[in-house]
Amino acid sequence: MTSVWPLLEPLLPRVQKPARYIGCEDGAKAKFPDPGLVSWCFTYPDTYEVGLPNQGLQILYEIVNERLDARADRSYAPWVDLEELMRQERIPLFSVEHHTPAGEFDAIAFNLSAELTYTNLLNCIDLAGLPIHSADRTERDSLIMVGGHCTYNPEPLADFVDVVVLGDGEEVVGEITEVMVRHLAPTADRPTTKFADRRALLVELAQLESVYVPSLYEMTYDGPKVASVEPLVDGLPTLIEKRTVADLADWPYPKEQLVPLTEVVHDRLNVEVFRGCTRGCRFCQAGMITRPVRERPADQVRTMVGEGLRRTGYDEVTLTSLSTADFSNVEDVVTDLINDGDDAGCGPVSVSLPSLRVDAFGVGIAAQLQRAKRGGLTFAPEAGTWRMRQIINKLIREEDLYQAVDAAFSQGWKRVKLYFLIGLPSETDEDTLGIAELAKNCVAIGKKHNNRASVTVSVGGFVPKPFTPFQWFGQNTAEELQRKVNLLRDATRKMRGVQLKWHDPRATLAEGIASRGDRRIGPVIEQVWRNGGVFQEWSEHFDIERWTTAMADHGLRVEDFVYRHRTEGEVLPWDHLWAGLHKDFLWQDWQDALAEVGLEDCRWTPCYDCGACTGYGIEHVVASATPPAGGSQGTGQDLTTGGAVPVTVLPSRHGPAPENRNENRIGEHAEASA
Amino acid sequence: MxxxxxxxxxxxxxxxxxxxxxxxxxxxxxxxxxxxxxxxxxxxxxxxxxxxxxxxxxxxxxxxxxxxxxxxxxxxxxxxxxxxxxxxxxxxxxxxxxxxxxxxxxxxxxxxxVITSCTWRIEVLGAPTDSVAAAVAAALDAPELLLERVRKGKTAVADVRPAILALRVAGPFGGTPTKEGTPATGVPAGDGGLQHGTELEVELSNENTSLRPSELIEVLGRLAAGSDATEPDGGLLEGRVRRTHQWIEVDGIRSExxxxxxxxxxxxxxxxx
CATH class of the missing domain: 3.30.70.580 (Pseudouridine synthase I, catalytic domain, N-terminal subdomain)
Known part of the structure; x- marks a missing residue:
């Protein structure tokens, strides 16, 4: 093993924020680089500040380092100033623990959480000194692996990655390690030569459940559409299924969350309280692909929070999930955590709940949250009118929003942020302008409590994602999104206390190209990267011209890949992958959306047979069989509980544990990181 | 009360x-x-x-x-x-x-x-020790040293000579030992790990006129370059910089x-x- 540190160190005084390249985090594992171990380099293809907090990578990093047959370091994309110096001085991408060249690891495993990082993925492979095309790599080269939500359509990256992992990574990372162990080259040849036979390794990996090796499958086309995806090797699955861990209680990771020396995003303790979501918001890929709901037991949450705060010295903890207000008895849990912090006598502890639903946010939670230091409050009504919210199945009423905002302002907040999508199916200008109307009314409510109350409206363009009911929907053009932004800008210009922010519609277009593309988009991504298009999530580096030019240069029409409505019988580029959801369920939900029919949360109502539970023999794991405050999606309808509801109720903290808690658990179905 | x-x-x-x-x-x-x-x-x-x-x-x-x-x-x-x-x-x-x-x-x-001055050890790279020493001597002899700098968005020229309370060449040094250890294999000089340069010891005022170590190197670089130099900074580069003391001076008595x-x-x- 070599270290680039002596070469890197003299460059650091010349770059911005050099602390992101030194490692040294509390919680970092610097396991001895024994060539007999399988070595992983977990990499986030964006800056350290964005990538370090990624919980999926931290979980896998710990799990691998706990193994006797493997070790793991981490790496992040260097910012452009350091990259330029690295290329001048011929310094490769490196890990932050040992400053080992990334190309010396057996596997470089990327988390893909956003399509606009794809060009950075290519840049990282290139900076590691590896050929960017999978076909050009040999036994001497690291395996390039990807996981995370974007891998539910990995085809745009098929030319560049060797191994794709679908779903929860906790269990499969060990299985992949064990296969790699069997294929390692003799120790004397390592790390120069990594594997005895790369193709044999890939074929064996492709037989693991939830592992997809794109080079072993062929994709054919029918005009702009995909005709088929077939395995090229006998014995490989024609349908690759995602992993789902049945019980989060078995995976209390990260046990030692990394504490960076320099400020990063989400710079606080993060404890995942549940995975999955069945609210059924039709635009939300995360909610669809991570089903079913699996709650962590409240006492394990309390232990993880208490130990985490004591070890790290953080005074703030976020309870993470897709909709934390839905966590069973969330108010009691938050109260306990804050009281625990007071008892420990190390200053006020604040608890933040991301993804707050307005129908679950009352004065009770607001009062709890403001006992310690207060952060910002963001609510996500997502759409401006009830009609639109029925279409996207985010069934919150205006009154729900107003009472939530009233609760916030009454408890001392002076500003709340509201998040909306534009470019949703069948959206009219009335729906768009409804956003401004809601914002105005929220400011008026705030003024009752504080004359300086204000509302920030943040607007993003909608990108249809694979494995959602909207996967068939033709995305709005960049021009149409800009027109809607302009409508809102004009409408809010004279509204006192309303501040409008919007996401660049051109970036939304680029995201659309990558999110539902097929293998023909690979050369487009490559050209954007070759023309300097890195850090595409950063506006100062983004230029839509690079994308549209690359599309045209490869004879591809944006219309076909982004704006076109897909048809019912059409083969979608991800049809050979399985996120647990029946395609006919998604199609029916799409039709319901167009008919403006909402769908209730299946945690507390009968099953719709989407496939996520039944297909895996896993059930929702929740501690309370009654829905939280706000009722079912805020519709105010009475709920029937019990009956056909597939809910496994967790034992209460004081009560006896049901003996059959794990009855339906299937060992191999593990959970999802990212 | x-x-x-x-x-x-x-x-x-x-x-x-x-x-x-x-x-x-x-x-x-x-x-x-x-x-x-x-x-x-x-x-x-x-x-x-x-x-x-x-x-x-x-x-x-x-x-x-x-x-x-x-x-x-x-x-x-x-x-x-x-x-x-x-x-x-x-x-x-x-x-x-x-x-x-x-x-x-x-x-x-x-x-x-309360802090009136700080003592620093500064490694200067990019020029032989004798030319750094000459620049040090020139700085100490100069009646004034004008430095243009941007403070709070405004460019201003100040005489920074009063900020240099003491300055001496502590000696040449042969490498940059780091906490992590000097690399066993030689790395090319220049931008590599093993560097050769001159160590200075300097006490800089924190009172009316202040001067930062990097600004001091800029001043010395200009003096080392002379008026007809191709490199206006004299080629001087900042190596390792270490604050060794912060001082409180009251009635001529210095303490930490x-x-x-x-x-x-x-x-x-x-x-x-």
């Missing part, structure tokens, strides 16, 4: 090795966390977002090391000061080490107010905010000067 007495501690610490690349602001955050880990009963400000009452002295530039950094912290009750230095060091990352903790007298002035502990008195309770 007089306000209740404030309990304040003054902490002396060092910063060395890789962690020298961590900013002043991030060091403050590391201390806030370390104090919570050791359960130091830190006082908090009032208001919407309570903040721990910490106050740092002069900021240390990113990349510079120090043998003598200080911070003051207000507490709500007196902790066991004798064990606090070792406990804080354990809770801080490698490279940040607390040398001593003392109780401040009531009404003691803030670090920002907290004196450096020797081996026998390390971590013992001392009164602040």
């Amino acid at each position: 007089s306000p209740p007495p404030k309990l304040r501690l003054r902490i002396r610490f060092t910063k060395a090795g890789k962690i020298r690349f961590v900013s002043h602001r991030d060091v403050a955050r590391l201390f806030e966390r370390a104090m919570r880990i050791v359960r130091l009963p830190v006082a908090y400000s009032e208001g919407f977002s309570p903040r721990p009452k910490l106050s740092f002295g002069l900021a240390l530039s990113v990349g510079h090391e120090s043998d003598a950094e200080y911070l003051d912290v207000e507490v709500t009750e007196m902790p066991d000061v004798e064990t606090m230095a070792a406990a804080l060091s354990d809770a801080l990352p490698d490279g940040l080490s607390v040398e001593s903790v003392v109780v401040l007298e009531q009404g003691a002035a803030s670090l920002q107010q 905010p907290v004196s450096r502990p020797d081996a026998s008195t390390r971590h013992e309770l001392r009164r602040a000067s």
